Amino acid sequence: MGSNLALNIAASGFPLVVQNRTHARTEEFLADAGPLEDKLAGAETPNQLVAALQPPRAIILMVPAGAPVDQQIAALAPLLSPGDMIIDAGNADFNDTRRRATELAEAGLVHVGMGVSGGAEGARHGPSIMVGTTPEAWQAIRPMVNAIAARFRGDPCADRLGGDGAGHFVKTVHNGIEYADMQLIAEVWGLLRDGNGAAPAEAGRLFGEWNKGPLSSYLVEITATVLGTEDPASGRPMVELILDRAGQKGTGRWTLIEALKLGQSATTIEAAVAARAVSAQRELRLEASTRFDAPGDGATPFDEDDLEAALLAAKIMAYAQGFILLAEARRAFDWDMKLSRVAEIWRAGCIIRSALLDGMAEALSGKGPAHDNLLLAPSFAKMVGRTVPALRRVVCQAATQGLPVPALSAALGYFDGIRQARGTADLIQAQRDFFGEHGFERIDRDGQHHGPW
Ligand SMILES: NC(=O)c1ccc[n+]([C@@H]2O[C@H](COP(=O)([O-])OP(=O)(O)OC[C@H]3O[C@@H](n4cnc5c(N)ncnc54)[C@H](OP(=O)(O)O)[C@@H]3O)[C@@H](O)[C@H]2O)c1
Structure with a gap:
């Protein structure tokens, strides 16, 4: 470098x-x-x-x-x-x-x-x-x-x-999003390979097609190239000869640590970091694969249009979580950072450059908290509304077939969490008050209260 x-x-x-x-x-x-x-x-x-x-x-x-x-x-x-x-x-x-x-x-x-x-x-x-x-x-x-x-x-x-530290913080979150983006792509590759029986070159052609649409990005482009590449010595697809054990140098982990410290959700990135950790535990995977059977319902192939839409929806969640984390860090460390400028300078040169970033720069250019959240920006809300049903179908089918999709699932879980007006933390608060007398707020009265437990 x-x-x-x-x-x-x-x-x-x-x-x-x-x-x-x-x-x-x-x-x-x-x-x-x-x-x-x-x-x-x-x-x-x-x-x-x-x-x-x-x-x-x-x-x-x-x-x-x-x-x-x-x-x-x-x-x-x-x-x-x-x-x-x-x-x-x-x-x-x-x-x-x-x-x-x-x-x-x-x-x-x-x-x-x-x-x-x-x-x-x-x-x-x-x-x-x-x-x-x-x-x-x-x-x-x-x-x-x-x-x-x-x-x-x-x-x-x-x-x-x-x-x-603003520049290094943004670079760290950039890398966190990169981890998520790569993991989401790898999960879709897994569904094509293990669900649909696609050969690497066939999957590579599909990624190449997707690279002409809204998923157009450096990582999808190189995925198409990598999947289409053969080992010169054996003539076999190169990807089939690579040990499935991912390395990491720490920026994904740093993103998570800072997200947790700042009280933010970065679950799509967390799933990607954890998936690399599981990939590194190869001995455990080899042993477990002999002990537990797959569900055996591998007959239904995944719909390719659904996979494209699911990847798009999940990718938007990962970026949305990354930008919210940046907004919170900006507040905590008093940085004069414009989120729209971050999106602008990611539009070329970097590993996560993608066709979506220009629209993200536009969506994040307004003022106020609503403009820090991509999912609330009209253009992205529309895109998410259109693609989440496919994400839901893909995650359901993967679960039924026993195919691991931790980052796709995390993206869906995050989305369902934020769109639920009445969550389940009422019970969490009741439990906390029960064992620790932590108190809770009521919906019908001001102040802190305790339950009649
Ligand atoms: N590789 C990438 O794609 C990439 C992308 C973005 C950012 N980065 C960041 O860029 C930095 C450099 O990465 P790299 O990939 O170029 O690493 P690298 O190939 O391992 O190069 C490391 C360089 O650092 C020197 N070095 C290592 N330990 C040193 C020490 N204790 N004191 C003085 N010099 C030392 C090495 O000198 P010798 O020649 O004497 O060994 C070498 O010149 C890292 O922070 C990395 O995270 C890398």
Whole structure:
């Protein structure tokens, strides 16, 4: 990511000095820079790097989250001058970013938390960039950031979304939505494979068709390509040869932790993170598969139009939960973040870019809580009303056939929860009062009350 970002910056006309822990990699990188070599210089140590730059300096870190970032900051900070800037362009827990911003400010230095999405290709040719820092620091780095970012109809997919940890928070939620989106697609692939007996190439063609409609997105597009790809050695579909054990680096988990701390529901994302955990427990799955029979009702194939609509409905729920979480974080941390701007800068460059985001930017552009909830925006309410019946049919059929659809089910559960005017928390409150004397509100009188238990 770091080398691709450096090449992007150089190609955009900004000279830079690069330094890496293993210097041999810096040498390799510079040797391969080709026509961009004029814009690039190498340094062997943090001291050399700082000495090669004129104040006010801007130093971009692109290393794994956690201790490596703290180690780099500890090595650089004593060498820097007041007003110099450290930009953490990796993924970071936004709590760390907030701490680092405070610590560096005390030393007269500026911290920028900059979430970058788009994978290696995006980093090289135009990622989506989510920045958290002071307005002054943003003004200083804005020309460079805008120049390297992806563009959607000419508009750079980059912006400052608030102070300190705002950029890394938005990037974390972006990744949480990415987890959900990928899991929903994988569940539909499972229904096609195990419910309909579709071969990968056949399923890939269907995803390719769906990519021409409202589901049009980077993830659906690459799904079509991946499912249609064969292993060159064996000629078998590549996906059939890949072990079904998913990795994760933490951003999905961070999204959930912050959602829970902020009292928000992120159940579609939670289902996706948990499904990766279950996927990793392969020994357990192998053992359980020999002990419990499938329900055996596998005769009815899933309707392909229903699957497309179900995927669309569930995807909207995942985005809706993500945006509500952002709205709550904006309130809790006093960030001047516009949700519509977040949707705008996700329209190109990032992994969750999709045709829906333009409409989301429009739907989220109003003021007030109702406009923070996609499901209440007329255009999305209409889309959800049209597609939820299919989601319901798909989830029911999957349950009957014993096919796992945790994220599709979570999306449906969330929808049914929010559209129920009278919920079942009356009983929860009664139980809490019964065993813990927690009290409850009544519908017919003000104040706190206890039951006659
Ligand atoms: N990969 C993606 O698609 C992607 C997308 C968005 C964001 N990110 C984020 O970008 C950051 C970098 O990811 P990556 O995929 O480029 O990782 P990577 O390929 O593992 O590269 C890690 C880099 O960090 C250096 N490094 C590792 N530990 C270090 C330490 N303790 N001190 C100093 N340098 C250290 C490595 O140096 P050596 O060469 O010496 O090992 C290498 O240059 C991460 O925060 C990641 O979450 C990645």
